[in-house]
Amino acid sequence: MTRVAVRLEQVVDHGDPFVAEANAHLARAGGKRFRPLLTLLASEVGQGWNDDVVDAAVGVELTHLASLYHDDVMDEAELRRGVESANARYGNATAILVGDLLFGTASAVVAGLGADAVRIQAETFIRLCAGQIRDDRQPTVGSDEAVAAYLGILADKTGALIATAARYGAMFGGCDEGTVRTLTEFGEQLGVVFQLADDLLDVASEADASGKTPGTDLREGKATLPVLYARTSTDPADARLLELTRGPIEDPAELDEALALLRGHRAMGQAREHTARVAARARGALAELPQGPAVDALMALVDGVADRSA
Template sequence: MSSTTPPVLALPEASAGLSERLTEGLARVEELIIESTRHEDGFISEASTHLARAGGKRFRPMLTLLVSELGEGISEQVVAAAAGVELTHLASLYHDDVMDVAELRRGAPSANAQYGNSTAILVGDLLFGTASDIIADLGADAVKIQAQTFIRLCSGQIRDDRPCPEGQDPGEYYRGVLADKTGVLVATAARYGAMFGGCPPETVAMATEYGERLGVAFQLADDLIDIASDSDETGKTPGTDLREGKRTLPVLNVLASADPADRELQELLRSDLREDSRLERALELLRAHPGMAAAREETLAVGRRAIEALAPLPDGDAKQALVALMDSVVHRVG
């Protein structure tokens, strides 16, 4: 597998005009995020903007802006919706890093490493509230969607932190977790873009379906990157999921194998991988295992289904860019 991780927002199919509008729109989103997280208490301001200033791909707000181009394009409402989605995402990262005992995020110290667990949790809560405050100005429908998104997001995180219940298929359980913990917020990002871009209901429905599948593909790719890449590329510690005992798709593929040659790796994956030498050995074996290729193929298949959701839409700049975005997401793994 290649060690290069292409930029997630590489959109070679976007015209110069569309690229310029997206760049300008994203700058407005950034301004709104910084303005909304400014606080009279200097420490709260610093902690609230810690991850936002560390950078990131801005994948979700860019999607909101891009989908709006299927309709009337970027407006103040679209910018506000995009900022609300990104703040919701940032809030979840503060909580994720506490749960994962992470040390790095986006190449910088994680919020919990920088400020401690209690502050990281509370700042995450503050950002959820800030996102809701922004979305509240967009109307009752947007508030309802935000609430339903938040419920699914938290449900997915709770289930992700627990083992698959006895009697349930581990693969299906895992896919359901992905749909809730990642797919739903990406779906909402696309849905808001279509709604506030003035698209008809059928386009809103197509964009929402595309968004959820895009989100699942994004998380599948992210899980592969956690195994395949190093911290210099991703800004995160490799093997975090393994260290925390999370069974992502490549791990599930290995554990389902009946090949005696997989016994060492299976035993490692069922053991405590917080010890660096054991983790490194597990990563070495897992990177070369056919289960990685199978997981990569499933990622590509989910991406194809996302593109199929857009098939009824007429061809145009925005549709081409959405197809290119999906291609960029799934090929982050190699």
């Protein structure tokens, strides 16, 4: 991870001091560095990390960072990783352009890994953007279809990049094709768990603990899994919660009210149970691999991701 951090610092640097500062704003804020960690761990299932694995890890982290710049503009977020968001610091236009620049930098890094890596990066980027578009324009469907539709969105907007993180690690760590496929599938399931846990944290956490502004999804009127489960309620006592979560919430007092009602609702428990089931599927994918320290670490990673929402 130290090698990844050094390489990341190198590639986000720029001759223009302002561009260099804006490029590195979120990278220097820290964060979990979950995706590059997964790339490194996946490589250990094979022959271990090398310079190509490090560059692959940097490529996925740059892609993730770029998406955060765009997400914060869309969400009008004020905090990211415990610091001022890029859009709040530099304005929307600059934040979007820096996000674009980071996407370009990610592509330049991945280009050094060969044609297959470039194709995978492009396919991942398409899925990521398509998933984000669908998430921003959630369709009105029946309650039976809503959860399945939402999970499909998560597989694209979050699962695709985390799947690529694991895939790159396996590829450039010397794994055979079957192991690469297994770790790619594992990564996609893990990505869905990651986003489900994030969605629960958006409701359950306080800003100081999470480094993000809580209730962002509720404020934007996005129906995440807890809201989808709450909408299945026929209890008259839930009428106010259903009214508040019908669309965007502009009034800060109403947002606080919605958060309080949802935090105490059984829908949160249902969403946590669903997250645990997806986590079990991710662990099940690893059962196909020979057991050892790397697979044990990946198993532990699933638990760590899922338990964030507990």
